[in-house]
Amino acid sequence: MRYEKGHKETTRRRIVETAAARFRKDGIEGVGLADLMAEAGLTHGGFYSHFSSKEDLVRATVADAVERARDRFASKNIGGSLETWIRNYLRAGHRDHPERGCIFASLASELGRHSKTTKAGFTEVTDVVLSSIESLLPATEPSAERRKRAAGIFSTVMGALQLARAVNDTALSDEILEAGIASALNLARIKTTAS
Amino acid sequence: MRYEKGHKETTRRRIVETAAARFRKDGIEGVGLADLMAEAGLTHGGFYSHFSSKEDLVRATVADAVERARDRFASKNIGGSLETWIRNYLRAGHRDHPERGCIFASLASELGRHSKTTKAGFTEVTDVVLSSIESLLPATEPSAERRKRAAGIFSTVMGALQLARAVNDTALSDEILEAGIASALNLARIKTTAS
DNA sequence: TGTACATCAGTGAACGCGCGTTCACTGATGTAC
DNA sequence: TGTACATCAGTGAACGCGCGTTCACTGATGTAC
Numbered sequence: 001m002r003y004e005k006g007h008k009e010t011t012r013r014r015i016v017e018t019a020a021a022r023f024r025k026d027g028i029e030g031v032g033l034a035d036l037m038a039e040a041g042l043t044h045g046g047f048y049s050h051f052s053s054k055e056d057l058v059r060a061t062v063a064d065a066v067e068r069a070r071d072r073f074a075s076k077n078i079g080g081s082l083e084t085w086i087r088n089y090l091r092a093g094h095r096d097h098p099e100r101g102c103i104f105a106s107l108a109s110e111l112g113r114h115s116k117t118t119k120a121g122f123t124e125v126t127d128v129v130l131s132s133i134e135s136l137l138p139a140t141e142p143s144a145e146r147r148k149r150a151a152g153i154f155s156t157v158m159g160a161l162q163l164a165r166a167v168n169d170t171a172l173s174d175e176i177l178e179a180g181i182a183s184a185l186n187l188a189r190i191k192t193t194a195s
Numbered sequence: 196m197r198y199e200k201g202h203k204e205t206t207r208r209r210i211v212e213t214a215a216a217r218f219r220k221d222g223i224e225g226v227g228l229a230d231l232m233a234e235a236g237l238t239h240g241g242f243y244s245h246f247s248s249k250e251d252l253v254r255a256t257v258a259d260a261v262e263r264a265r266d267r268f269a270s271k272n273i274g275g276s277l278e279t280w281i282r283n284y285l286r287a288g289h290r291d292h293p294e295r296g297c298i299f300a301s302l303a304s305e306l307g308r309h310s311k312t313t314k315a316g317f318t319e320v321t322d323v324v325l326s327s328i329e330s331l332l333p334a335t336e337p338s339a340e341r342r343k344r345a346a347g348i349f350s351t352v353m354g355a356l357q358l359a360r361a362v363n364d365t366a367l368s369d370e371i372l373e374a375g376i377a378s379a380l381n382l383a384r385i386k387t388t389a390s
Numbered sequence: 391t392g393t394a395c396a397t398c399a400g401t402g403a404a405c406g407c408g409c410g411t412t413c414a415c416t417g418a419t420g421t422a423c
Numbered sequence: 424t425g426t427a428c429a430t431c432a433g434t435g436a437a438c439g440c441g442c443g444t445t446c447a448c449t450g451a452t453g454t455a456c
Contacts, residue, residue: 029225033443033444045403046399046400046401054442106304107304109303111361119362126361151378154354156378159354159355163353166314229409239410240436244432
């Protein structure tokens with residue numbers, strides 16, 4: 001072989017990473033394969049020695065998100081506490097840089113229209129995220145209750161991030177982020193220093 | 196003129212209504228103009244005697260959503276109470292029929308990538324919805340606090356609806372809707388009969 | 391060690407297709423005379 | 424009242440374009456002898 005061992009795998013990973021960023025920023029339908037491959041330093045023809053179709057790449061991107069979510073939460077390097085996680089999720093930087101952010105906030109509505117395999121992957125990410133939030137909640141109530149609480153918290157932060165991104169007015173957008181943090185902390189029963 | 200007075204306006208409204216439904220169901224990029232016009236009982240060429248471009252139709256659709264939101268809330272026929280509104284927003288029927296549902300849950304992420312005018316319209320809908328929720332909250336705290344609370348509630352229900360739609364598993368989806376209702380009611384400080 | 395061949399990730403031209411958009415046209419009706 | 428013309432919402436063929444996809448080809452390297 002003309003390329004060193006592992007070269008193909010490295011390239012594939014680079015394509016997936018590029019796609020993950022561009023999909024989040026411009027939407028799946030908004031990103032062309034030729035453009036994507038160029039951004040990854042390749043020509044478009046080579047795409048099909050890595051993936052069987054664009055949908056196949058979408059699936060790979062979602063699978064990658066599952067893995068990353070699992071790693072991030074499993075290794076507990078999400079900051080340790082739920083409060084940190086919430087504040088981090090709803091910081092202005094996350095709003096302003098969807099390309100490096102949460103796959104839900106960027107692609108939830110679009111992925112609903114994709115293949116069953118893709119949706120299944122998405123469901124898996126949901127499960128991982130909810131379980132992880134649940135595990136960060138104090139164990140003062142039954143697991144089922146904590147899980148419901150976790151779903152509420154995630155809905156709140158994700159909804160707030162999307163709303164903050166959709167809105168055209170910086171003051172309103174910042175206000176929405178703040179409101180999201182206060183609401184999520186409230187649902188997590190974390191008391192803030194402010195009244 | 197060969198058509199009765201008001202005929203053009205009626206047709207235009209029919210196109211906007213058809214678009215509003217299809218855009219919510221299949222996304223803006225997922226709907227072709229020829230298809231849309233056929234669904235409205237017309238041929239695609241006639242589109243441009245009503246709108247200058249597809250983007251112009253998107254703008255009209257968002258403007259229509261603003262108007263509808265204003266009407267619905269102003270006339271207080273949203274059910275009267277915030278609890279009714281929350282339960283109605285997160286009912287299974289709303290999850291299963293995006294075409295007749297909330298424009299945010301369907302198009303928030305996609306509209307962020309459209310023209311400034313379109314985003315401005317979207318910002319206006321946000322403002323109307325938040326003010327309306329705020330007006331349904333008990334006036335026991337300052338307006339600024341109630342507005343924050345309103346933003347939190349709306350983030351929660353919208354996020355929950357999107358999550359419920361994205362997920363491939365009915366049980367999980369129902370659980371998310373329930374969790375959304377409980378969380379939103381909690382944020383509204385409405386006590387439920389269940390513990 | 392040197393030569394001939396096989397491998398295969400990546401190249402770039404070409405494809406069919408559906409999209410948004412344009413445009414010459416139609417034909418039923420209102421208006422002018 | 425009857426006739427000629429203007430209007431214009433809607434028609435449907437055609438356009439250019441970018442998309443996802445295909446395919447014959449390249450050329451550096453590993454392998455066989």
